Amino acid sequence: MNNKQSADPVASFTRFFASFYRLEEAAVFFLHDAFEHAYLAAQLEVAGLIFSERIMSIDPEPDWEVPPLPTTLPDLLRSEVQAISDATASRLAQAWEEAQITASSSGRRLAKTHAIESIEIVGHIINLSACVESVINRHLFFLRESGKLAAHHYASLDRTETIPKILFAFKDEILSKRLSTSRLKHLFRLRNQAVHFKASSARSIRPTVEELLGIWREVAQLLELVEGEPTQQQINGLADAVADKWFA
Numbered sequence: 186m187n188n189k190q191s192a193d194p195v196a197s198f199t200r201f202f203a204s205f206y207r208l209e210e211a212a213v214f215f216l217h218d219a220f221e222h223a224y225l226a227a228q229l230e231v232a233g234l235i236f237s238e239r240i241m242s243i244d245p246e247p248d249w250e251v252p253p254l255p256t257t258l259p260d261l262l263r264s265e266v267q268a269i270s271d272a273t274a275s276r277l278a279q280a281w282e283e284a285q286i287t288a289s290s291s292g293r294r295l296a297k298t299h300a301i302e303s304i305e306i307v308g309h310i311i312n313l314s315a316c317v318e319s320v321i322n323r324h325l326f327f328l329r330e331s332g333k334l335a336a337h338h339y340a341s342l343d344r345t346e347t348i349p350k351i352l353f354a355f356k357d358e359i360l361s362k363r364l365s366t367s368r369l370k371h372l373f374r375l376r377n378q379a380v381h382f383k384a385s386s387a388r389s390i391r392p393t394v395e396e397l398l399g400i401w402r403e404v405a406q407l408l409e410l411v412e413g414e415p416t417q418q419q420i421n422g423l424a425d426a427v428a429d430k431w432f433a
Contacts, residue, residue, distance in 0.1 A: 201330050208323035209413045215316035216415045220423040222308035223397070227431035229285070229303040231293045236284035243277060246270045294433035297395040307379045307390055314376035316415070317369070317404060318347045324354055324411045348373055355410060364406050368399040394432050398424075 249270045255261040267274075295301070325342055328334035334342075342350055348370055358364040371392075378386045392400070401424040409417040 204326060205323060205330075205413065208319050208326065212316050212319035212323065212413075213415050213419075215312045215319060216420060216423065219309050219312035219316060220427060222305045222312060223427050224430070226301055226303040226305035226309060227295060227427055228288050229305060230295055230299065230301055231291065231431060232281075232284040232288040233303075234293060235287055235291060236281050239280045239284060240277060243273065243280060245273050249273070295394050295431055296433050297398070298393055300391040300393050301397070302391050306392065307382070310372065310375045310379045310390065310392075313400070313404065314347070314372055317372070317407065320407065320411055320415075321347055321350045321354065323413065325350060327412055328354070346373075351407070355407075358410055364410065365403050368396070368403040369407070371396065372400045372404075398428065398432070 251268060252266050254266060254268060255264045269277075322343075325334060325339060329336060329339040342353060345353075348366070351366065351369065352359065355364050359366060375390055375392060378389045401420065405417045405420045405424070408415060408420055
């Protein structure tokens with residue numbers, strides 16, 4: 186701390202805790218929001234499996250003839266041509282609605298190799314990575330305020346990406362195998378695809394159930410090593426709620 190901060194310990198104390206708990210508040214918010222998206226993503230995946238089975242019994246209207254369709258995307262977007270009849274579209278919509286309702290009570294589970302494609306997984310990835318980023322930024326702030334990290338090192342790290350920050354702050358834990366980072370790195374690769382969403386992102390952001398479980402496990406390991414909330418127990422509880430309900 187500088188001399189001005191040291192001369193006014195009450196103001197310094199207040200500033201520290203205000204900053205620390207604001208970062209903690211953000212991390213907790215991001216974590217809970219992330220798992221709301223994860224739960225809904227898994228539910229929609231199960232609904233999709235049920236829907237894909239039910240549509241097998243939905244046949245086009247016998248007298249319906251498929252009209253000529255535009256061959257380019259701009260023409261297709263401007264066109265009002267329907268590839269299916271209104272009656273068939275209505276039956277498909279009803280089947281999808283029923284599949285979503287049935288999903289929760291169906292007992293269906295997603296295999297570990299199942300790739301989750303629901304757009305809700307994007308919300309999970311963005312929020313979970315934001316949680317991790319808030320946690321590591323708070324940890325570095327704590328180290329600086331505790332005198333364990335020089336101010337100029339802190340300033341340099343503050344401009345660095347999240348994974349290098351983790352590698353710096355927990356190098357001993359990584360070397361001792363107490364903290365794994367392969368899935369954390371995968372999380373931030375997915376995060377970069379998500380926040381810079383483009384045509385290829387739809388194909389890239391498809392984590393499998395097994396990959397998600399690995400990501401959650403490594404985030405839990407990280408939370409065990411830092412001060413404050415969210416805790417390892419909190420993320421494990423949220424992860425178990427999703428896994429117990431939706432994963433095989």
